[in-house]
Amino acid sequence: QPQSLLSGLVEHPSTPNQYAKQNSPNNTTTTTTNTMAIGGSQWAWLGDMELDDTLLGIGAAALFPAPPVAIGFLVNAEHCADKVADAGKNMMKASSMYHEKRVFLETFFADSFFAVMDRFPKGGKGRGWVGELDLEALSALEDACKLRDALPAWLEKVAASKPSTLHLVLSGPLLGRGREIFEGLRNGLAETTRVIIWTYAGSFNITHSSEEDIQSMRTFIESSPNHRVVETTLKSGSWLCEKPRPFWSDACPPGWTLEEAKKNPVGFDMSTDIQSVNVFFQEYSSPSSASSTPPGSKRGLKWILEQLSEGDGEGSSRIAKLLADLELRSLTTNLTKMVNPTSSSMLKVREALSEEKQQELEASFKKAVELVESLQSSSGSSSSSSTAAALDAAKEAAQRYAELYQGQHGDFLESGCTEYFPKEKPFSGPRLDKRCILRCMAKGQLQGGPTADVLIVLAMLLHLKSLDPTAVSNAMSWGDEGLPENTPVCCTLFSTPAASSGQVRKISPSDQAPLAQGLPADTSALFRLEKGSEKSPNALQTDLAPGIVMSERAKKALAPLVDAAAAAAVLGARRLQAASAVAKGKGATSAPWGLAR
Numbered sequence: 390q391p392q393s394l395l396s397g398l399v400e401h402p403s404t405p406n407q408y409a410k411q412n413s414p415n416n417t418t419t420t421t422t423n424t425m426a427i428g429g430s431q432w433a434w435l436g437d438m439e440l441d442d443t444l445l446g447i448g449a450a451a452l453f454p455a456p457p458v459a460i461g462f463l464v465n466a467e468h469c470a471d472k473v474a475d476a477g478k479n480m481m482k483a484s485s486m487y488h489e490k491r492v493f494l495e496t497f498f499a500d501s502f503f504a505v506m507d508r509f510p511k512g513g514k515g516r517g518w519v520g521e522l523d524l525e526a527l528s529a530l531e532d533a534c535k536l537r538d539a540l541p542a543w544l545e546k547v548a549a550s551k552p553s554t555l556h557l558v559l560s561g562p563l564l565g566r567g568r569e570i571f572e573g574l575r576n577g578l579a580e581t582t583r584v585i586i587w588t589y590a591g592s593f594n595i596t597h598s599s600e601e602d603i604q605s606m607r608t609f610i611e612s613s614p615n616h617r618v619v620e621t622t623l624k625s626g627s628w629l630c631e632k633p634r635p636f637w638s639d640a641c642p643p644g645w646t647l648e649e650a651k652k653n654p655v656g657f658d659m660s661t662d663i664q665s666v667n668v669f670f671q672e673y674s675s676p677s678s679a680s681s682t683p684p685g686s687k688r689g690l691k692w693i694l695e696q697l698s699e700g701d702g703e704g705s706s707r708i709a710k711l712l713a714d715l716e717l718r719s720l721t722t723n724l725t726k727m728v729n730p731t732s733s734s735m736l737k738v739r740e741a742l743s744e745e746k747q748q749e750l751e752a753s754f755k756k757a758v759e760l761v762e763s764l765q766s767s768s769g770s771s772s773s774s775s776t777a778a779a780l781d782a783a784k785e786a787a788q789r790y791a792e793l794y795q796g797q798h799g800d801f802l803e804s805g806c807t808e809y810f811p812k813e814k815p816f817s818g819p820r821l822d823k824r825c826i827l828r829c830m831a832k833g834q835l836q837g838g839p840t841a842d843v844l845i846v847l848a849m850l851l852h853l854k855s856l857d858p859t860a861v862s863n864a865m866s867w868g869d870e871g872l873p874e875n876t877p878v879c880c881t882l883f884s885t886p887a888a889s890s891g892q893v894r895k896i897s898p899s900d901q902a903p904l905a906q907g908l909p910a911d912t913s914a915l916f917r918l919e920k921g922s923e924k925s926p927n928a929l930q931t932d933l934a935p936g937i938v939m940s941e942r943a944k945k946a947l948a949p950l951v952d953a954a955a956a957a958a959v960l961g962a963r964r965l966q967a968a969s970a971v972a973k974g975k976g977a978t979s980a981p982w983g984l985a986r
Contacts (some may be wrong), residue, residue: 430454430860431544431552434582435461435505435570436656437468437561438490441666444693445560447497448846448954450961452853454557454863456968457982460541462494465597466507466530468518480526481533489718496707497962499969501983503543504536506874509565515596538982540569546694546982548577554857559588560842567602571609586610586618586858587849589842590633603628610927617856620921620930623663629928630921635688637663640943643821647798647806650679656939660804664825666690666839673944674720674951688955690837696959711819717780721761721828721842724787728794730754732810735823737809738794746793753793757786784833791830801827846954848931850908852918862870912949 432453436442450456469487473480494500509528512520520525531537547555563570574584586606587596595603600753607629610616620630624643627633641660646935650657662668671689691712696710728735730750739747743786760783767779796803804843805807805824829836856862915937921930969980979985 394602405943408937426712428519428553429549429858430554430556430863431458431547431550431557432556433457433459433461433547434549434558435543435561436461436558436842437463437465438493439842440838442560443493443497443688444958445558445842447961447965448957449558449849450965451847451957452849452961453600453860456980457558458957459543460498460982461502462490462502463564464504464506464530464534464536465562465564466522467517467597468529469507470519470530470533474832478566481529481747482536483534483781487534492711492714494769495710496596498965498983499980500986502986503539503546503698503979503983504534505540505543505564506536506565507529507564509562509570509599509602510596512565512597512599517734520953523813526599541573542984544570544573545576547574551579552582554583554585554860556857556860557584557586558845560845561597562593562597563602563606564597565599565602567598567605570606575609575612582610583613583615583893587618587845587950588618588620589845590622590628590630591841592624594972595626595628595806607925611925612956614927616927617916618853618928619856620850620928621848622930623841623844624841627921629925630930631702631924634930634932636847637747637939638935638937640933641940645805645821645889646934647802647808650802650806651798653939655941655944657805659939659944660820661825661828663840664822665829665834665836666843667839669840669843670951670955671834671933672957675948688952689835691835691953693958713776713780716728716784716835717754717764719760719838720783723764723830723836724761724790727826728791728823728830734811734820736805737842738796738803739811741796741803742793743797749793750790753786753790757790760786765784766911768914781871787830788833788916791827794827795831801831825874843954846957847950850950850957851916852914852931852955854907855918882924886979908953915943915946 397981430453432455433456434446434449434451436446446457446460464487466481467486469490470481471484475484490498493501505520507519507530508524509516510522510524510527516522555574557574578584606618610618610629616631620633620725621636622630622633624635625633636926637659641663643660645657645660659673662672667690667779670693671687671691674688676687694708694712698706698712730739739750742750760779764776764779764783767776794804795801801824805821826836828834915933917930917934920926920928920933922928965980972981974981
């Protein structure tokens, strides 16, 4: 392995990639019929459409030879519905989180998708209030969300693409639909079709999947020696792997003592920063090109969205509004639900503060909340400039509140260390995500939720070439799907080709280079892909090689991977918008990957 950057980072040599040499699929030809690609390597997606799912979806669109053949929206009742008391059969209504998910679908995926409704009855306490519902009660979700289940149509669309290799991206729970999904794939695809599942094995996804769901996945993966599932996880969740390994291995453990945090502040900070998709992209990417605005800016979530919001047109205005709404929602949730001054899980953190700062907490919090609530009540009725000023004022008030938690050790150490967990609730104390929230709030930064499903994009960037080299070699060409053959990265944004005459929004070559050039050997060598189960030999997991200590040198080696993920998100979003515009220009009522809403 190259040693220029790895020297001093690895205490033990990493295990060679067991799956670096995979046989290519026999059929490598992709043709197009109308707006759907046929044959070759194709991809389909099932996700629950939160922010990290969105970044995964647009990122994946840059890595495959064609748009997704079908996007399935996993409609989880716990997230997408609120309970309505004493309402009989109409016991639920669409939640604010559901509407947020629909905004992501509308903004980035032309609001075209196949709804996959929750049919996991009696799921238990882990599913919250919906865990008590039977199938009849769960059926009310369709009326609450004004959706009808379309899983059979999703399966039909996938089968019609006749792939030689199908990449199934799974970024959500199976919701009691696993048997239908995997039996449908087995019956609809050719026996020679190779299926590779790319997934995030988060505890939430596992909790909201039934035992039958997981067994159905296992049976399907074991039905062919050519099938694979590639798992990623931030903690210790797993679909099929027997001993799951966190993606960041022992370099970023989920628990830290004060002594450990002081000894390795870089590792402690990264363990914190991966709880924020914005901070992860911003702090672990390289400075962007001199042609970027502003020059040398980091590729954070805001940078990604700002690249897409530049220009004229309804779509770019929608993304600009989405960015402002994200900041307000993130600030509101974090301030009122995660780090409020009455949070029982942060009791010992507050007790560690000086008496003076403890007394300041309530007044400071009250002022920040008043500004946030005032901004929420005036949303949509004020000018964009006054709204921006009000948001800045709310962020400044929240910043002053968060700064009170810096603690005697500085930099919010107590907020993330195990000594400050309540003894009676050892697993619900000031976790690393709360330290992340406070650090973001104190800097006036958007937090934006955890990286989670973004790990799937990183896994694809690292291992797609070894598992399916044909997909990678053809990824820069979408043929009739809205981009000329072998187009570099310049395509229309939020408009039809005819409407964009003379105003084609381009990605600068230097900003696109991280994706086009591929990953340096030093970066790829940081990670491994290995068998994760003796019972399911087709189950793979990817993680940071053992023995790597997170340091400034390790961050430097990691940066090209983060750069490539950011570049993929920008390129993929533009490709999807262009493909949707081309399809609708030909008279279609929806984008090629879903049903119109």
